[in-house]
Amino acid sequence: MPGMAKPAPPTLDHPLTDPVPITPPKPFQSRLRHPSSRKTIYDRNLSRTQTTATSLPAFAYLFHALITHHHSQSGSVSDIETRLNRAGYPLGIKLLDLLLYRQQTANPQRPATRPTRILDLLQFIHTTLWRALWNRTADALEQSTTKKNEYMIVDNEPVVNTYISIPREMSQLNCAAFVAGIMEGLCDAAGFAMEGVTAHWASAQGEARVEGKEEEMWPGKTIFLLRFSEAAVGREEAIKAGGG
Template sequence: MTAQGQTPGLRYPSNKKTIYDRNLSRSKNSELSRAAFAYLFVEMISYAQKRVKGIADLEKRLNNQGYPLGLKLLELLLARAPPNSALRPTRILPLLQFIAQTLWRHLFNRPADALERSENDASQYMLYDNDPMVNQYISLPREMSQLNCAAFVAGIIEGVCDGAGFATQGVSAHSVGEEPGGEKGSMWPGKTVFLIKFREEVLEREEILGRGG
């Protein structure tokens, strides 16, 4: 209400301590309410659903919502890492390990379930999550069964990859829970794969680095 000529955008709490004055590691192990996240995510999806043309468009928007988060999380998690291991990932494998372990632990309190390289496309990696936390309460209506709301998490991954200098041709989330054969018998109905496709130049660099080391 009384701005008092302070920088717009940055909010000053009554004790004058902004988010920049706080210790980086202070909220490291603090937990947040899952219900609060669920309700926020509901609103994020409703917001993204406005004026979209189709499911691909909606996923694109969710992806865009996650992207800046990924850029920032990369910096934050590296800043919080113990000094001797706080190296920015320069190779593909350490980057993916960082995502599957550090990032996943920070966001969901557990590591990702599997990490694979595509057999027919060397530039493609698959990261599996058996039960994505963001989809926990979401039931898709029948006409939108193609949608996977973990596109938001895909956006976070894309942000981390881009921020670390590994340009991608996009990261996408796909449901792989129900195999055509075993209808309801599958153990993880919400199983999701994140397809990470790196650009040519990233692979070239990887090859040069591989030869050098």
């Protein structure tokens, strides 16, 4: 009906003859799926830990999907490790709060405090975090002999690597970088600035394993290297000098 049409706004040289209608926004629908009992993970008691263990194959399936995704997205070994680290980081931030809350509710007389000293933090990771994640403590906790800002946590057989075999061409890759990310997130949340937490194989994979009997016994032995930043180490020394 050209006679009734209003003059088009002068800004457009070629007016849109057939404008695409804007679809009305869909009403919000929660994608959250509920089990038949209508109890989601958010309805669970935060302190109840005994009955909430996940089955290892279920975890392995999810971890498999995570690794396959990052493997297809990235090229290099270090890139995959960084991505796995980033995937674990948010878990660590939340785990600090959750574990402290559980400590508090388990033992209301003694207030649970955030670890403020490096050694306390390492003990917290070595014992509390490991027990919450894998139901056992880590196998060793060591300080680097050469650098004073480096600490090592050793796990002889990381649970995340139970079903994972690294192909020869990327033998440096250790998928426990995910766990390293959890630790990095936890340390950062506790206020310790980190230079990074990385996961390394104790023995060179695929290389000739000759003498080391311990490496033979634990072929999947993994060392988590925690590198604290200068600020964290400086604060630690200041507290120590102040007699704290």
